Amino acid sequence: MQKTVCELFAGVGGFRLGLQHSSPQWETVWFSQWEPGRKKQWAHDCYVKHWGDIDERTGQDIASVDKTAIPDHTLLVGGFPCQNYSVAASKSSKGIEGEKGALWWSIRDTLIAKRPPFVLLENVDRLLKSPASQRGRDFGVMLTCFAQLGYSVEWRVVNAADYGAAQRRRRIFIFACNNRTRHGAAMGLCTAEDLLLQDGFFAHAFPCTIDGSLRTERIPFHDLSNVDPLTLLTTGDEDGNNDLLDISRQFAFPFENSGFMMNGIIHTCSTVPVHEPPTPLRQIAVQDADQRYYISDESMGKWVYLKGAKRIDRVSKSGHAYVFSEGPIAFPDPLDRPSRTMLTSESSLNRSTHVIADPVTGRLRLLTPVEAERLQGFDDEWTNTGMPEKFRYFCMGNALVVPMIERMGTVLNKIIEAEP
Ligand SMILES: C[S@@+](CC[C@H](N)C(=O)[O-])C[C@H]1O[C@@H](n2cnc3c(N)ncnc32)[C@H](O)[C@@H]1O
Structure with a gap:
């Protein structure tokens, strides 16, 4: 065969x-x-x-x-x-x-x-x-x-x-x-x-x-x-x-x-x-992440809000009033354990996007496209084939390990x- x-x-x-x-x-x-x-x-x-x-x-x-x-x-x-x-x-x-x-x-x-x-x-x-x-x-x-x-x-x-x-x-x-x-x-x-x-x-x-x-x-x-x-x-x-x-x-x-x-x-x-033994997130981190992946002072408040606990009064389409609530998630994502599941929205301003403390500088940043590829076990730069970065994350969120x-x-x- x-x-x-x-x-x-x-x-x-x-x-x-x-x-x-x-x-x-x-x-x-x-x-x-x-x-x-x-x-x-x-x-x-x-x-x-x-x-x-x-x-x-x-x-x-x-x-x-x-x-x-x-x-x-x-x-x-x-x-x-x-x-x-x-x-x-x-x-x-x-x-x-x-x-x-x-x-x-x-x-x-x-x-x-x-x-x-x-x-x-x-x-x-x-x-x-x-x-x-x-x-x-x-x-x-x-x-x-x-x-x-x-x-x-x-x-x-x-x-x-x-x-x-x-x-x-x-x-x-x-x-x-x-x-x-x-x-x-x-x-x-x-x-x-x-x-x-x-x-x-x-x-x-x-x-x-x-x-x-x-x-x-x-x-x-x-x-x-x-x-x-x-x-x-x-x-x-x-x-x-x-x-x-x-x-x-x-x-x-x-x-x-x-x-x-x-x-x-x-x-x-x-x-x-x-x-x-799982691989900790730290192990797939790059050592030289570009400045553009870092969280700016201006957007920090939004990230803190998205990742934090909240209770929001909402009204459903049928007019029913309810309270939407969610607990906090780790912010930044811990480096000493495997990451959460990567989604197609990775890197967008979103609660599910990973934010890590850069292992070299200690400052908060997003994952780089290469880190997204490493999380799925692809070769570095696999998706660096001409597509915008947003789609590199999208393709990795769709992919498998x-x-x-x-x-x-x-x-x-x-x-x-x-x-x-
Ligand atoms: C869950 S992803 C699979 C990703 C893949 N295993 C990888 O490693 O990248 C499903 C894929 O099916 C593709 N797809 C969805 N509808 C399709 C269709 N009607 N015909 C062909 N491909 C389709 C999507 O574009 C997406 O890339």
């Missing part, structure tokens, strides 16, 4: 970089990156400056791309936006329709069209609990899609700081393997506990212990793994098959931070990481090398 990969929602290439760090054999056969509503596509430009382009479709809305034209690949990866995955019955046909604009359906269409042996996805951890009105439904819809297409799935919520990173960033990773792979067959022979603690994909990449009891649930699903992929793409699901519709209407389940699904049976439990992908890449390499 070749180490070929297709990277959807590629951003500035965190998956590609992490996989390359795990083995130079990884070859990206196609990628997709398009920022909705923007004329200038900074992330796509950055990606292409590092690795070159593949064809004119890599910079288009993935929803509009014909998935059958994507080159074959062993691994499909992507960090996709968390959206509403509910489905409804289509008026015109017997099939189902996914919530318009939800990019999950582009991933599913790619699975249908290409049937890659392995899949690795990243998302925010609230995916497990969304929507608030029917907790677990959206993840249930995703698992059902995978089950129908003949995949087994493992998931784990990982806080990068627990595994050595300089940032507390909690994300769900989802690993799926086609049941016809050797790895898929081997998974089927494991007990649930063994899979979660020692034999599974995440057990290897992110050692953990079990905390609490295992819960099990069956998803009723119709196996579509033997249906001709082209038929599935053009006509939707088979006649009378409304598994996804039923799940979307009724399914709710308390997914824990770890679990797996095989043949429609879900096993989930809470796990705790076997901690590795590259060394986490490298760890998973190392496990994947072994799995793929063991396949015939």
Whole structure:
């Protein structure tokens, strides 16, 4: 099996970089990156400056791309936006329709069209609990899609700081393997506990212990793994098959931070990481930050206000009066521990922007773009490809912690090398 990969929602290439760090054999056969509503596509430009382009479709809305034209690949990866995955019955046909604009359906269409042996996805951890009105439904819809297409799935919520990173960033990773792979067959022979603690994909990449009891649930699903992929793409699901519709209407389940699904049976439990020493923020700080990153005397009051505790009288749209309150957050951010999660608004005048005491001068300043890159484990100046600084922070806020992908890449390499 070749180490070929297709990277959807590629951003500035965190998956590609992490996989390359795990083995130079990884070859990206196609990628997709398009920022909705923007004329200038900074992330796509950055990606292409590092690795070159593949064809004119890599910079288009993935929803509009014909998935059958994507080159074959062993691994499909992507960090996709968390959206509403509910489905409804289509008026015109017997099939189902996914919530318009939800990019999950582009991933599913790619699975249908290409049937890659392995899949690795990243998302925010609230995916497990969304929507608030029917907790677990959206993840249930995703698992059902995978089950129908003949995949087994493992998931784990990982806080990068627990595994050595300089940032507390909690994300769900989802690993799926086609049941016809050797790895898929081997998974089927494991007990649930063994899979979660020692034999599974995440057990290897992110050692953990079990905390609490295992819960099990069956998803009723119709196996579509033997249906001709082209038929599935053009006509939707088979006649009378409304598994996804039923799940979307009724399914709710308390997914824990770890679990797996095989043949429609879900096993989930809470796990705790076997901690590795985290990297303190001080360690990624540059020694020569430019003056423009320093907080001016004039703006200091605004920062103190934003970071401080407050109680504000407000009136909701419906006219209901309430008190908005929030506690203080550390100001400046401590240098002796990993940072908070970096957001796309990093460096703007915002409560969530990091402010540190410069380790050399002791004066308060923002993180530099290079520090933002280091927090995500990218090479220094990775996004210094012509985009305004605001977008360098934006791209880093969107990205992932590259060394986490490298760890998973190392496990994947072994799995793929063991396949015939
Ligand atoms: C969470 S970010 C992933 C970042 C990436 N993992 C990285 O390391 O930089 C999601 C990306 O999907 C892109 N995106 C959103 N909608 C898209 C669409 N319809 N087609 C293609 N890309 C899209 C966004 O521009 C964003 O860069």
